[in-house]
Amino acid sequence: MMQCGWPLMGPLRWLHYVNKEVKVRAGKGEEHRGWLLSVDPVSASVVLVSFGEAVAVRVVMGHAVEAVEVLRAADDETAKRLRSVFLPPPSPCLDPKELRQRRDALRQWLQENRIPVEEEGEELKVAGVLTIAAPYSGQDCRSSNQIILDRIQRLVGIQDCTNQRLPL
Template identity: 25%
Template sequence: MDIEDSIFNNDSIFMRSLLGKKVQINTVNEKSYIGVVYVIDPIFKTVVLHTDWKSANEHETVIILHHAIKSLEKLSDEVEESYLLEPIISVPQSVNKKTVVKKWLKKMMIDVKESGDYLKIDDHLLIVPPYGPENCICNNTIILEKIQKILQSLPEIKV
């Protein structure tokens, strides 16, 4: 059963782009929440929002289920750095790691394409900076685990 997704359009890149950004979510029961997106579950599309935000450690946490979301509006493109899992790495370092990972996947006979800063495998899996096994996004757990194991077998490199 495939449910239509009018909020996120089943776009994991869009969902990830909202992390650490200030949004307003209006629900079907006419409640409105303004806060910083902590995480979005890419499978169930549940949003964890930090409201009454004073700092990364001082806030209220609200969990909003996908079926309750009527609309979502991004209020700011500014990213709260403390919400990012990995520190932002420099562009040359990121490009070098992306190239190494892409070559490794091709050596393992996996068709991988570049899509901006991301690496894509057959529209099923996305690898985001800094291109480690924990940076894979995929709805299919079997594919996800196989690609993560391949990335874990990548020889250590100096970047």
């Protein structure tokens, strides 16, 4: 099925194209093929994913889309791969004892380096503005303050790699 006037179709119609292999005709005779992962509801831009040796992601700007043709629907395996494209790699499964040991070691390391930290349930709260969740690596840090987030992520990453005390 070929559709024209892509930006005018709207989100409800765009949903019918998600998880389908499509051919997108864009301005200047360009043609793009891939699995339609998402459509931006504001700009009508199309996110296409191609699987090969590596996953390739391409965004076709909504204003340039002239037509979209469905080639085929995704099977269960392809739909699963599409859902996992932007998910972080799975973290190792640690038992509760190992998680508690990691949390305690990180808390102690932060305290020894004069970084204010306290436990809030299973999470560590750093300086009241950053949270570290299990399994307590740099990737598990959350904060709305990007500068603090970056600094603590680097410190936690260094601590993970070296397991040593660093002077601050």
